[in-house]
Amino acid sequence: MPTDVEIPIPDRPRPPRSLLEGTANQVADIGAFVFDVMIGAYNFTVFTLQMFGWLFSRLPRRGTLLPSLYQIGVLSLPVVALTGTFIGMVLAVQSFAQFRMLNMETRMGAVINMSLVRELGPVLAATMLAGRVGSAMAAELGTMRVTEQIDALTAMGTNPIHYLVVPRFLACLLLIPALTIMADFMGVEGAARYSIDFLGVDQHHYWENSRQFVGNFDMFVGVFKSLFFGAAIALIGCHRGFHCDPGAEGVGRAATSAFVYSFVAILLIDLLLGIVLDMFYYAFFPAAPSLF
Amino acid sequence: MVNALRHHDASTSPILRIERLGVRFNRNQVLREVNLTIRRGETVAIIGESGCGKTVLLKTIIALLKPTEGTVHFDGQDLATLDEKQLTSQRIRYGFLFQQAALFDSMTVAQNVAFPLRQHTTKPESEVQRIVLEHLAEVGLAHDVLARKPAELSGGMRKRVGLARAMVLEPELILYDEPTTGLDPIMADVINELMLRTRRQHPVTSIIVTHDMRTARKVADRVIMLFPSNRLKPEEPQIIFDGSTKQIEASTDRRVQQFVHGEAGERLTEMRQHNGD
16 A cells, blocks of 8 residues: 555556567557547548638638737748748858859859749748747647637637637638748848858859749749648647647647647648649640759 | 416426436446436526536537437427537527636637627627626626736636626526636625526526535525436436425435535545555
């Protein structure tokens, strides 16, 4: 019998008695993991479908949409702009030595700007949004869940998905292209200023090469991908908050998992869309220009 | 005469009928074979020890939880047959006071109370503000709380704001989840008085989930006692008492008497045995 000061140690799982039992346990663990993943995917799909159902049946009120637009768009602008600027400058710093060895410093602009508008701008803007907004959504909705505020909404005849999720989804979807363009612009400008003013790259050739190799399609690819990133961040953040475990620990876990899942989703979507859009591009523009 | 009869029928007809209700979370059977009828205008207190399923019953009544077995009929309509949109419109006929009031943190007191009006009516803003002030005055709150956030209020004030919000659409059925828990005896009595006043001023049916026998004695017409299903024999009903506040004092059931008088009795021994002491 434990005394008052002793904390009972939970029973440890019994070690397997044979190799067969150990293998069977491992198979069972894998089965349980796969089952959990499938249940999670099903719940997420249902949540997403419900959100789209409400989105197309009734738009949110201005009073619920405007605060989300402000929180997600306006307040994210400085951090996204700052990230874009520094990434542009870092790219210039890192690539300058390599291009100089080949005597191709003036081609730097093409490579840096191409990587910024197609990849780094959208991915970094989305990552910043996932960190700043996705986890905040999960924490806010998670707190509302554990303090019964979401139940209170339901009890008052207001659908919580329509009231809480639809405005956040719309705000992310509508404003992430603007944030991406801001990250692209600041990155391009940061890289150009550093390359031209500090590294002494010829201004005319820097911009001329950029203009030659970075086209409207590249801009479109970045902005198009960002729409999917924004949708994923909003849906994952809201879903984690809605299905938050009880207590402060549950809210913390929801916020962390919202960022981790969003980040993985961003990378996965980036890869898949990158492949699809490249196939599309070379199918329609087989004589596209190349760097060398 | 016809009108008088109609009034009589309306006042005694059941507003809520629960049949063979069961709720299970994984392997934990919280409610089992619960049968209950509540008539229009009644004030019913549901009592029972922690974990016996009182709040689960309340949340099932408002369809926040889906029953595993059985049915809940509100005003003759089986809630299980309604889709999400029909349920949403049905819920406007309920008022729910949550245990911790569940006020929206991001809104002021005035916005919290006005929320159901703004969501479900097309009343002009001046009318909304008039109704909000009226309901806050009814629960004894003055103008100075209007702009405050819930975090700036005491527990008792939060409960009163929650009550004003629950009453603002003048519901037919109001559900109170432990309205006096966590309050000092005076504030608990204030809430009891407010529940009585609400009942006098509005023709409302009330269901109060409580541990507090003073609340049950003071406010309720009828008391129902739930017992944890895992401590019952398979053939025993989960509602172990259903009667008036006077009848509960005279009940010969030992479990009822222990709860009414707040005596641990053999429960302490049971808990020790369960913990392996």
